[in-house]
Amino acid sequence: MRRTEEGGRKADSGLRRNDMDEGHTELFSALAEPSRMRIVALLREGPLSVGEIADRLELRQPQASKHLKVLQQAGVVEVQAEANRRHYRLRPEPFREMEDWLAGYRELWSDRFDRLDEYLRNMPD
Amino acid sequence: MRRTEEGGRKADSGLRRNDMDEGHTELFSALAEPSRMRIVALLREGPLSVGEIADRLELRQPQASKHLKVLQQAGVVEVQAEANRRHYRLRPEPFREMEDWLAGYRELWSDRFDRLDEYLRNMPD
């Protein structure tokens, strides 16, 4: 099969607000794997080729490719072809999305919520 | 087996800084499941019993219990027993941890980094 260069990024256009919570499962799933987490951490330093990633993380090349594919489908990384090499880099979007998602829980550790929490905890049935 | 009430929270005391990235895989894994994500979203409103959670999300009770167990082991929720009922509530810690983790990537979407990104993208080999 001809390899398509445009990247398999899943369409993220038509997300209604209610789908958001479930919509992040692919992202979390992609990050819920030690090797992929290490890849993401490594790519913080900048774009790297598959071989470099495999070397630095002591992964076999096929596994590195597979993990990168998963990360790409989740929108975490994007690829740029250059001759034989593929340079993978982090995409900022998923991190922004995660930040937005997290924001919905930020009241959890605010002082105000801590007091409400305490209140409910001691509430009689 | 006797059910222990103290909760199976995984020890999070001795985390060296280098384990952090991999250390979050359990958390991401717990959230990488639609039903659990919905449970977490639901618990934002406040503590709920297993039955209430199962009802509101149209889950069967055993599945609800299982998901809550996973969430508990990941430290996402804690339980408070009250007679027959178990009241599950969100714990703020994992959200704080995620916020910290995310902070390490925040430069990704800063203006400064965007320019660096652009620079590297157009870099000759």
Place this chain on the structure above:
DNA sequence: TTCGAATATTCCTTTACAGGAATATTCAAC
């Protein structure tokens, strides 16, 4: 046009995990 490097893909096997159904446990009330 053949070769070697870089990367992707396929096939296979093993393991983790989710859902369903049934059952066990715990507790309060009687």
Place this chain on the structure above:
DNA sequence: GTTGAATATTCCTGTAAAGGAATATTCGAA
């Protein structure tokens, strides 16, 4: 103690996903 409600656990089964090994594809260079 027996019962019923609330919850947890076990067993089973299907499925998705990860790693290993082998192979296919692509490209630049000789």
